[in-house]
């Protein structure tokens with residue numbers, strides 16, 4: 305009995321360590337995911353602004369090509385004026401030139417408006433890029449720190465798990481199941497000390513006969529109130 309008690313105590317100590325490590329790991333992984341999401345969010349804004357700027361630049365390019373084409377047409381029409389014979393034809397060409405110039409003015413206005421939009425969005429993008437750089441600088445140290453702590457946890461857990469499983473396998477099968485279930489359901493306290501007639505897990509008083517039997521009986525007993533496995537420290 306004493307041997308099993310010692311084994312269970314050691315097992316529970318290791319399981320509590322592993323449980324604590326798993327909890328810390330989860331918290332760090334959550335923090336890392338949140339930092340990553342924060343950076344992704346800003347990166348997405350930068351990407352979206354870059355795409356918008358590129359889109360506007362391509363629209364401006366099309367407008368500039370159209371303007372250049374129209375300016376060519378105006379120049380050609382003006383070149384034709386000197387060779388025109390009739391007044392009617394002259395007036396028609398002048399009208400054509402006037403219409404083309406108005407169209408060009410409209411194209412120039414649209415190009416200016418595009419330039420304004422491009423400038424504005426480029427400034428926004430620069431601002432977001434600055435924000436991203438500052439954020440990256442701010443969190444990169446923390447991310448490296450988290451990575452190194454997690455690697456330490458891996459190493460620590462790996463070292464404990466093999467030994468823990470070795471202990472676990474030394475227990476009789478029904479006791480393994482009882483222990484495992486209680487560890488999960490009783491907040492990592494499957495086995496507790498019975499002290500001064502009380503269960504130290506639930507603080508309820510144990511039947512005196514049960515408490516006394518803990519000093520002599522060969523089988524491990526459970527608290528009738530919380531089901532935890534009980535042990536007593538040898539009487540001095």
Ligand SMILES: [Zn+2]
Nearest residue numbers: 503506527530
């Ligand atoms: Zn109890």
